[in-house]
Amino acid sequence: MWNRLLCGVALLGVATWTGAPTAQGGGGQNPSHVHMGHVSDKMNGTPDGQGLLPTAIAEAKIAVQHAGLAAKTPDNLDAMKTHAGHVLHAVDPTQTNRGPGLGYGVKRAAAGVVTHIGLAAKAEGASQNVQTHAVHVGAAAEAVVKRCDAIVALVARIRAASTAEAAAPLVTELHTLAAQLATGVDLNGDGRVGWNDPEGGLDQAQQHMDLMKKGEGGA
Numbered sequence: 001m002w003n004r005l006l007c008g009v010a011l012l013g014v015a016t017w018t019g020a021p022t023a024q025g026g027g028g029q030n031p032s033h034v035h036m037g038h039v040s041d042k043m044n045g046t047p048d049g050q051g052l053l054p055t056a057i058a059e060a061k062i063a064v065q066h067a068g069l070a071a072k073t074p075d076n077l078d079a080m081k082t083h084a085g086h087v088l089h090a091v092d093p094t095q096t097n098r099g100p101g102l103g104y105g106v107k108r109a110a111a112g113v114v115t116h117i118g119l120a121a122k123a124e125g126a127s128q129n130v131q132t133h134a135v136h137v138g139a140a141a142e143a144v145v146k147r148c149d150a151i152v153a154l155v156a157r158i159r160a161a162s163t164a165e166a167a168a169p170l171v172t173e174l175h176t177l178a179a180q181l182a183t184g185v186d187l188n189g190d191g192r193v194g195w196n197d198p199e200g201g202l203d204q205a206q207q208h209m210d211l212m213k214k215g216e217g218g219a
Helices: 031-042 052-070 077-091 106-122 127-161 166-182 200-217
Strands: none
Touching: 031 052, 031 077, 031 106, 031 127, 031 200, 052 077, 052 106, 052 166, 052 200, 077 106, 077 127, 077 166, 106 127, 106 200, 127 166, 127 200, 166 200
16 A cells, blocks of 8 residues: 655656655555656656656657757768767766766666566566566566667767768667667567567557556556
8 A cells, every 4th residue: 555646757758657656665565566666756866866767768868869960960070979979978878978968878777677677576566467567668678778788889880980971871870779769669560669679669668667557556
């Protein structure tokens, strides 16, 4: 039984679960719901203390914005390298300490989603609803982590390019990968993006997180 309702962070269109815990652990709360709250609503150490999934989504929006800016200047090597570095900062700020990201990174936030949604599924009192959708959320978030690694490697290649001609196609690829952090990608050609790794993205993680919360009596 939860003690009180949380007016969580409705950042960038992410639905807030009004049944999420207001503190991290304890208080007689269902342990499964505590970890769900870490994913959706409240987590120590994130920007503004928001949930891990909203953090990943916010950082991904910054990444795709700057990947798009890089793609707009295919004849300007310095500009492409600058914006590629900004993408890197939003994706994994351990690789660079300069940029417009929030300082947490898509990769760290998505990896946190994998961890805490797994803990939610394994916690005492976890319902079948939680266990089922945790697989979906976790797989989509794991696909995002792997996509982040691909972006880090691609940015390194862009930074190593000696001409705009060499960098431009890499920047186009970077723009595509950055967009896929949120949207995922239909790899099997069935006309839809699944939650599974490697197709899933943050949109699919959010979709199944919302279904999980609804199944637990949330908004």
